[in-house]
Amino acid sequence: MDSAEIQKILDDLDIQLTVGKIDLPTYQVLAKKWSTRLAIGEASLATATYAPVSNSLTAVKVACPNCGAPMGEDLSPDRRFYTCEYCSHKFAFEQARDQTEQLRQELQGWLSKLVSGAAAGGNAVDATSRAFIFRERLYPSLEMEFNRSMELLEGFREYPLYQTELGALFRGYSSEESPLRAEHQQLAPVRNLTGKLCAPAVREFVVSAEDEQRLAAMQSSTMELIYTANIMQQSARYCAEGYVAARQNLDALRDLYHTTQKRAASASEKQFLSASLARLESAGTVMDVLSRVYSSASGELMGSAFSGELDTAKNLYAQALQLVDESGYSPMQTVPWRHGVEKEVALVELQTGLLNAYDRVVANAGGSFFEFQSALVEFTRQSKAPVADPQSLAAVADGLALLVEARRGGRTLPRLADWSWLGDFQENNRSKKVMFLGKEEQIESLEQYWQPFWLASLSFSQSEGALFKSGSAKQALLILDATSPQQCFASTVEDGSVLNVSLQGASKRQVPDQRLTLPSLVTEASAQIILESYARSNPVLRNPKVTLQQVVYLPAARVVYKSKEGTRVLVGSVISSINPHTDQLRYSTGVFVKRYARA
């Protein structure tokens, strides 16, 4: 803008003050501003100041009636149906036309209410008045609408951008819980607002670069919501097309972030957007992997073929997290963003774990990845294994893969291979008639299997001596049944006892026999807490210190005794504290291992 134009604005201001169109304080503020600009020869006004006024000021851009994303092509009555490339929504020409018209009318009504008498922009009102109207009337109204729309949707950053089939089973990881899907109806005002923000009639009032910036920031936020909602929805379809559409939205989001980054005023915002771009690249890689996984008709894959890409995605996530930590950007943005990214990392780790476990369980036998996923879910359902997050599901998948490999003879497990106790156990617990009294039981069935236990060393102190009591330091072993995360089945094995020696020997790894081996359902961290609590609750064990060693597999047997009075079940092992309630776990493990270990 040259000096003559600025001078014209100043002249206009004089006239407006004279005819009472603006008050003195407004005049003084504006006159000072333009005089300063004139003095320093600044020419930063937006080109829109003197843009020719469109005949249809209240026209709105054509957008998908479902998601509000911009249409890549203009609507034509010659073509009846369209498909949105962002949300895959199919719609008729009339539907889009009607919606656009409705939005246009709403916009017209809104403008006429706020800008009555100002002839809705254009050359009829000069640039200064337009700027004034924008700041005093349009922007506050748009800002309020924006704030209220964002209020319920704000929490969306806490959630992962995308959803995976098994990841969605966990609280906080399913996009169904994200406000963008749970409060889906709140997206309608966002779509309307986007229409307003893009409308030429509103743009006509944007005169200064500063106003342009504020409007663009708002528009960028609403578009971010629209694309993110699409990513969540499309990825939740669990099909190749869904992941491809999610990728399309990720690309649109990337372009949006690039544009926003160029405009960003602060270095911290620029870096936050760099972190967001790194996250999108990572998410794009994951979408590519998933679209390829789900495009396989048979579901037979080479899981390891994807591990390189998923590792790259994890590295990119790490970079994104580092960038955001160093950005110094507002924690109100970065903290929920971080939570969302951390969940995506957990989803990638789960996917990597699943593909890895799948490779191991199918080995040479072949089999569908999707069937493997179903079998895993079925196992957790039947066994009631406590899987509270993606990490624990990955651990269960890994544990089952280990058992299948061991059954095939490909892996060794630390075992105490001693069944010598079994004969005495069966016989000593069997009821016998004595002098025609009591009942005579027979053994109806015997099931032998391997039960996992966490082994830990325990150091503690103990009182010794009768007359001259003193304390001495002791060592023992602690053992915890790893099939029971809820109820504690733990026992202490004294130093020097036969069992202690045997258990120390159980750390030797052996190829298991064909008896069923149960998986460990208690994590290392849980085992440490349970055993510490157990040791502290025992008053004999003073100053206890627990050091966890490893999971060992001990022989266990389920004996069914039968008499005239009915049947009786007894479960035993080399130790007395054992979880006897493993019926469901044995069944579900048996089904899983039988299915995959047959090769």
Add this chain to the structure above:
Amino acid sequence: MGLLDKVKNATGLGLNPAESYHRAYEKGVLLAKYSEASEMFGKAAEKFQEAAQSEGVHRARANEYLYRLVATKDLSGIDSILPHLQNLQNIEELGSESVTVSASELATELEARRLENAAHESQGDWTKAQGFHAKAAEKFQALLKTKLKTYKHVPAADHNDSVEERYFLNQGYSSYYQGLLVREADPVQAAERLSQAVLAFKRAKDEALRGRMDQNLSQLRIKRTCWLCHREMLGQGLNVDYYPARITPWGRDLVAKLGQDVTSVEDGSVAVCLSCASMIQIQADVFAERRVNALRQEMLPRINEIISAVHVLTERIAKLERVAHHH
């Protein structure tokens, strides 16, 4: 061990400093008699002093005060332990005679505990509490690669499992108090501090505190237009709140038609900013007090009359009762 040795060990008489020190373990620590252990370490320290063995003195004194802390759970005792730990490279782990830990790491943990305790006692003074928590977090940060050394024997209310949890817990509280300190002057900055507290409490694995912070944060981020002055106010419960009011569906529709803030109207209440609301409340109180005073002035003569009448009646009844009693 001969009978004489047993007697010496049982009574503690005639033992040299090292034997006396060992006795504190045998007769105290390993029997979980921590108060007695503390006393025995004290006696051992005196013997080391007499023998001019300064390291022994510091070790025994440090243990004397450490086990007093274990026995009493009184964290003010930490001050006595620290000077002795500063003179030691390592010291026996609590509850063990054979395993040692770094004395400087133990000292740092105890300093952090002292700061945590000071923060706990300063809950009403947000500036002090924030400062203590921030300093405690700094101390724990230096220990992140180590294990907690005293929390098993002297547990805090919660988070006794790892240094990491304690570090994030203190960081979370520090951010929370920072938020409280600035919220009246700058709700946006307060919200930023609360966001940091949310992250810290999440990492401390404290879902209850995280939930509380989340709730505070979402309240603080809410903007509403004041029904009276039409200003856009930030921070529900702080700068703006809902007050009971009657509004018809027509009135509600009118707000929408005028393009005004429909969220400022809720079922039977409207959003009013703190200034407008308090102005009305204060003025209403003034009016109410004035009316009460006027009524009191108006009623006082009548009340006095009634009180006099009651007095007269009471006296007459008493007189009648006395007469009846004589008969």
